[in-house]
Amino acid sequence: MSHVPGWEAVIGLEVHAQLLTRTKIFCGCATAYGAPPNSQVCPICLGHPGVLPVLNRSVIDLALRVGLAIDATIDRSSIFARKNYFYPDLPKGYQISQFDRPLCTGGHLDYILDVAGESTARRARFHRIHVEEDAGKSIHPDKGEDPVTRVDLNRCGTPLIEIVTEPDIRTPAEAYAFLMRLKQLLVFLEVNDGNMEEGSLRCDANVSIRRTSDSPFGVKAEIKNLNSFKNVERGIRYEIERQARLLESGERVVQESRMWDAGRGVTLSMRSKEDAHDYRYFPEPDLKPLIISDEWIAAVRGELPELPAALEARLESTWCLPSYDARVLSATRPLARYYEDVATASGDGKLASNWVMTEVMRLLKDDGDGDPWGLPVAPSDLGRMLKLIAEGTISGKIGKIVFEEMAAGGGPPETIISARGLVQISDDSAIDALVEEVLSAHPGPVDEYLAGKEATFQFLTGQVMKVSKGRANPNKLRERLQAALDRGRTA
Numbered sequence: 001m002s003h004v005p006g007w008e009a010v011i012g013l014e015v016h017a018q019l020l021t022r023t024k025i026f027c028g029c030a031t032a033y034g035a036p037p038n039s040q041v042c043p044i045c046l047g048h049p050g051v052l053p054v055l056n057r058s059v060i061d062l063a064l065r066v067g068l069a070i071d072a073t074i075d076r077s078s079i080f081a082r083k084n085y086f087y088p089d090l091p092k093g094y095q096i097s098q099f100d101r102p103l104c105t106g107g108h109l110d111y112i113l114d115v116a117g118e119s120t121a122r123r124a125r126f127h128r129i130h131v132e133e134d135a136g137k138s139i140h141p142d143k144g145e146d147p148v149t150r151v152d153l154n155r156c157g158t159p160l161i162e163i164v165t166e167p168d169i170r171t172p173a174e175a176y177a178f179l180m181r182l183k184q185l186l187v188f189l190e191v192n193d194g195n196m197e198e199g200s201l202r203c204d205a206n207v208s209i210r211r212t213s214d215s216p217f218g219v220k221a222e223i224k225n226l227n228s229f230k231n232v233e234r235g236i237r238y239e240i241e242r243q244a245r246l247l248e249s250g251e252r253v254v255q256e257s258r259m260w261d262a263g264r265g266v267t268l269s270m271r272s273k274e275d276a277h278d279y280r281y282f283p284e285p286d287l288k289p290l291i292i293s294d295e296w297i298a299a300v301r302g303e304l305p306e307l308p309a310a311l312e313a314r315l316e317s318t319w320c321l322p323s324y325d326a327r328v329l330s331a332t333r334p335l336a337r338y339y340e341d342v343a344t345a346s347g348d349g350k351l352a353s354n355w356v357m358t359e360v361m362r363l364l365k366d367d368g369d370g371d372p373w374g375l376p377v378a379p380s381d382l383g384r385m386l387k388l389i390a391e392g393t394i395s396g397k398i399g400k401i402v403f404e405e406m407a408a409g410g411g412p413p414e415t416i417i418s419a420r421g422l423v424q425i426s427d428d429s430a431i432d433a434l435v436e437e438v439l440s441a442h443p444g445p446v447d448e449y450l451a452g453k454e455a456t457f458q459f460l461t462g463q464v465m466k467v468s469k470g471r472a473n474p475n476k477l478r479e480r481l482q483a484a485l486d487r488g489r490t491a
Contacts (some may be wrong), residue, residue, distance in 0.1 A: 001395075004240055004241055004244040006211065006244075007085070007209045007210070007240070007243075007244050007247075007267065008209065008210055008211070008212065008213055008215075009168070009169075009170055009171060009172075009205070009208070009209050009236070009240045010167045010171075010208045010209065010210060010217055010218070010220075011167065011169035011170065011171075011174070011175055011205060011206065011207055011236060012127075012167040012168075012169065012205075012206040012220075013162070013163050013164075013165045013169065013178070013179070013204070013205055013206070013232075014164065014203070014204045014206070015163040015164075015165075015179070015191040015201070015202070015203050016134075016160050016161075016162050016163075016201070016202040016203075017066075017160065017163060017186055017191065017200070017201055018134065018159070018160055018193075018199070018200040018201070019058075019059055019062045019159040019160065019191060019192065020062065020190060020191060020192060021056060021058045021059055021062065021159055022229075023155055023385060024045055024056065024133070024156075024157035024158055024159060024474070025053075025055065025056050025059050025096075025131070025133050025158070025159035026044055026045070026053030026054060026055065026096065026133065026157055027042050027044035027045050027054070027157055028042070028051070029041060029042050029044075029045055029157065031158050031159075031396045033198055033200070035154055036068070036347060037150070037152040037154065037438055038153050038154060040154040041153050041154065041156065043132075044157070045153070045156045045157035045332040046091050046156070047092030047093070047156075051199075052286050053096065053284075053286055053287060055287065056159065057124065059131060059159040060088070060103070060131065060292075061300055062159075062161075062189075062191045063103055063104070063131050063191075063320075064103070064104075064292070064296070064297065064300040065189045065190055065191055065300055065303075065304060066104070066129060066161060066163070066185075066189060067103065067104035067107065068187065068297070068300060068301050068304060069127075069131055069185060069189055069304060069307055070107035070108060070109055070126055070185075071107050072104040072105060072106050072107030072109065072126060072129060073104065073105050073106045073107075074103065074104055074292055074297060075101060075102065075103055076290070076291065076292050076293075077101070077128075077289050077290070077291055077292075078098060078101045078102060078103045078289065078290045078292070079098065079099075079101035079283055079284075079289055079290070080096055080097070080098055080282055080283070080287045080290070081096075081098055081099040081100075081281045081282060081284055082094040082095070082096060082097075082159075082230075082281065082282055082283075083095045083096075083097045083099070083132075083279045083281055084279055084280045084281075084283050085278075086278060087135070087138075088136075088138055088151050088154065089135050089137055089138045089151050089152075089156070090135045090136065090156075091136070091153060091156065095132060095133060095135060096132065096133050096284055096287070097130060097131075097132035097133070097162075098131055098132065099130075099131035099281040100129045100281075100379055101289075102129065102130035102131075103124075103129060103130055103131055103290070103292075104129035104130075105126075105127070105128050105129075106126060106127075107125070107126040107129075107172065108123050108124065108125045108126060108307065109123070109124055109126070109178070109182060109185065110122070110123050110181075111123075111124070111177050111178050111180075111181035112177065112327065113173060113174055113177045114177070115173055118170075119323075119324075122174060122177070122178070123168070124164065124165050124166070124168045124169060124178050125168055126163065126164065126165055127165060127166050128164050129161050129163050129164070129347020130161065130162050131159070131160070131161055132160050132161075133156070133157045133158065133159065133160065133163060134155045134156065134157065134158040134159075134160050135153075135155065135156060136151055136152055136153040136155050136156045137151070137152045137153075137155050137199075138150075138151055139151070140242070140418060146303070151361050152413060154228050155199075160259040160304075161191075163182070165178075167206070167217070168484075170290075172233040172234070172236040172237040172240070173233065173426055174263055174361045175205065175232055175233060175236050176232060176233040178229070179199065179203060179229050180229060181308070183201060183229075183331075184308050184331065185307065185308060186201070187332065188300075188305060188307060188308055188332075188333055189304070189305065189486065196227055196228050196229065197227065199227075202226075203226050203232050204223060204224050204226065204239070205221055205222070205223045205226060205232060205235065205239075206220045206221070206222050206223075207220060207223060207236055207240060207243070208221070209240060209243050209244060209247070209253075214270065217411060218243070218247075218253060219252070219253040219254065219255050220244070220255060221239060221253065221254075221255070221256055221258050221267070222257045223235045223236065223239055223258050223259075223260055224257055224258070224259050224260065225259045225260045225261075226260050226263075227262070227298070228262075231260060231262050234260075234262075234265065235260040235267060238260075238267055239258070239267050242267065243265075245411065254272070256270070256272050257270045257271050257272075258270060258273065258424045260373070283488070286483065297391075305333065306384070310335055311330040311333075312326040312327055312330045313326075315329060315330060315336070315339075315411070318349070319340075319343050319349025319350070319352075320349055320350065322347060323351055325350075325357065328361075328479075329353060329356065329357065332370070332371075334372060335356075335372055337373075338356065338360070338372040338373060339352060339353065339356045339379075340380050341368065341379035341380060341383065342356055342379045342380075342382050342383045342386070343379055343383070345380045345382070345384055345386075345387070346382075346383040346384070346386035346387050346390070347390070347461070348387075348390055351386050351389070351390060352382075352383065353380065354387060354439075355403075356372075356382075358370055358398060359400070360375070360377070361405050362384070363375055363407055365395040374408070376406065376408070377403070377406045377407050379480065381406060381413055382403070382413075383400060384412070384413055384414070385402055385406070385413035386399070388413065388414075388417070391410050392424060392426055393423060393424055393441070393474060394417060394422055394426075395424050395471070395472075395474055396471065397465075397470050397474075398417075398470055398471065400420050401420075401470070402416050402417060402422065405420075421471075422471060424472070425468055425472050425473060426473040426476050428480060431464075431468075431472055431473070431476050431480045432480055432484070434464050434467050434468050434472060434477075435464055435477075435480050435481050435484050436484065437467060438460060438463045438464045439460070439484060439485075439488075440469055441463075442459075442460065442463060445459055445460055446485070446488065449485060450488060450489050457481070457482075457485070460481060461477060461478060464477055464481060
């Protein structure tokens with residue numbers, strides 16, 4: 001269930017998005033994923049004495065893209081701060097982040113919640129977006145291994161933005177839908193790759209419950225280790241139910257950080273939840289205030305791509321698509337470009353939508369890459385094949401055969417159709433000959449139809465299609481078959 005009867009959930013999300021820069025935020029070390037442990041480090045990201053950080057301008061460019069895309073307020077003078085805590089994967093003993101003067105405040109993101117076949121528009125507001133460096137990674141042993149925790153510092157200094165929402169989300173399903181929309185936006189902006197499994201997109205959830213929407217907020221728990229979008233939804237759902245059980249049994253909820261155990265489907269207590277004063281924030285003395293000029297903002301704004309909401313609206317209006325189709329086809333920029341090339345070549349936006357959403361997306365699922373431009377089927381080829389279907393040269397059924405051969409590298413549709421003799425049979429006399437052949441071969445079903453068993457018509461239709469090897473024009477076939485049977489009835 002998405003909620004507990006008698007309680008309303010109050011949910012806020014903290015999303016850490018790794019920025020797609022080639023180098024780290026304060027040094028020239030690479031940010032590539034999968035390098036050998038501790039091979040992408042230097043004295044700066046290792047926190048050696050006497051070194052000085054130098055801000056990577058590309059980090060701010062990418063962060064500004066997000067702020068402008070969500071209509072946030074850009075602070076023209078933001079401050080970096082030291083967030084102090086001690087952990088083995090934080091060699092400096094502090095993290096360079098932002099505290100009371102973040103880069104962006106406010107803004108919002110609209111998304112669609114699909115529940116039980118109904119789509120509802122939702123909006124989540126943002127509290128802030130700030131820039132910071134990542135910590136390293138502690139690698140804990142599995143059961144039965146050498147009981148030693150190892151530390152990989154490659155990720156130290158990797159640039160992040162932390163995106164903090166207002167507590168506007170009310171159900172686990174809303175949290176899931178919002179995160180999918182946020183991921184789509186970040187990928188569209190080419191700011192983040194959206195890969196939660198590799199840790200480049202991470203989410204913590206703050207969850208509390210209250211009796212009514214006008215009651216004060218309850219005590220919140222922060223859920224960590226939510227390593228997939230589905231686990232965000234599952235973890236929040238469990239936490240809502242856990243807090244309701246506590247309060248209904250007369251116990252209280254304590255402010256704490258809890259870890260999501262995906263295998264057991266439960267949250268487990270980690271530590272008491274820190275407040276800001278626990279980190280002893282103070283301004284970073286080695287970095288000047290970050291000054292953002294009007295010219296800088298204008299330059300970044302000028303490079304923004306078409307955003308998902310605008311793209312969806314344009315696909316609807318340009319190609320006369322239902323809103324659902326437009327949402328599916330605008331999931332990624334490459335998919336939208338592929339679809340529009342197919343639609344342009346075919347001249348039929350809805351026919352192109354049907355084929356891209358079924359046949360092309362099936363190939364993408366099997367391929368696992370997600371980029372339609374890597375498929376053997378060029379959009380221009382698919383568009384021309386769809387035009388042949390619309391013109392009646394081939395049937396939709398034959399089209400699927402041609403598509404499969406194109407997907408196997410068989411070449412353009414015209415070549416496949418010609419080589420295999422797949423042109424649709426639409427000539428009346430040719431179809432009449434096929435119908436007479438089938439009626440003569442199946443006198444029993446013909447008598448059943450003439451006696452009133454109309455379902456036999458589908459059997460006879462199928463037999464004609466079989467004899468024609470799928471090439472008979474379906475509309476003409478039904479028309480000529482009906483005429484032949486009507487003649488038999490009056491004979």
